[in-house]
Amino acid sequence: MFDTLDEEGFLLNVAYIEDYAGKHLQNNIMISPKGISYLHENSTIQKVKKSIKGISDIVGNINPL
Template sequence: MAKNDYYVLVYRVLMYLYNCLKNGEDVDVSKLTPQWLGINERYFEYIFNTLDEEGFILNAAYIEDYAGKHLQNNIMISPKGSSYLHENSTIQKVKKSIKGISDIVGNINLL
C-alpha cells in the first residue's frame, strides 16, 4: 500500500494517538498536519472528519474560530479506535504489508 493510502494514514494517526494515551503524553498537534502525513489539506480534513464520525477519536476533531478551523489538541483515541487497530482486517494487512514501517510512521511502538 502507498504511504498516502487512506488506511495507512488512519493507522498512522490512530497509532500516534494510541501511543500518546498509553505513554501519558499530550498530543502534539504539530505532528498531526497535512505536511506530517504528506497529504493535501482536503484529504487531511476528510480523514479526521471520518475518524470523528466513526467514533474512533474522542472529543471533536476540530474547533472553529475567527482564524479558521483548527485540530484540537485534546483529541484522544477512543476505545472503538483502539479496537479498530487491534481487530480490523484491513489495518492488519496494512501492518503486514508496509515495508520499512519506521520510514513511514516514524518512531512508533507497533501493536
C-alpha cells in the first residue's frame, strides 16, 4: 500500500525501510501537497455533504452542511 502512495507522489519521504526481517514503517511519514489535495477532493466527508445536499433537494427545507 505505501509503495503505491509513494509511487503516485502522495508522500514526501520514504514511508518504510526494508531489511531481512521485512518492511518497517518510518516514524516521519509526511503527506505531499498532492496527497492533501487527493484527501480533500475524495474524502468521505465530501461524499456525505453531497448526499445531504441531494436529500435536501428532494425533501426541501433542509439546510445542508
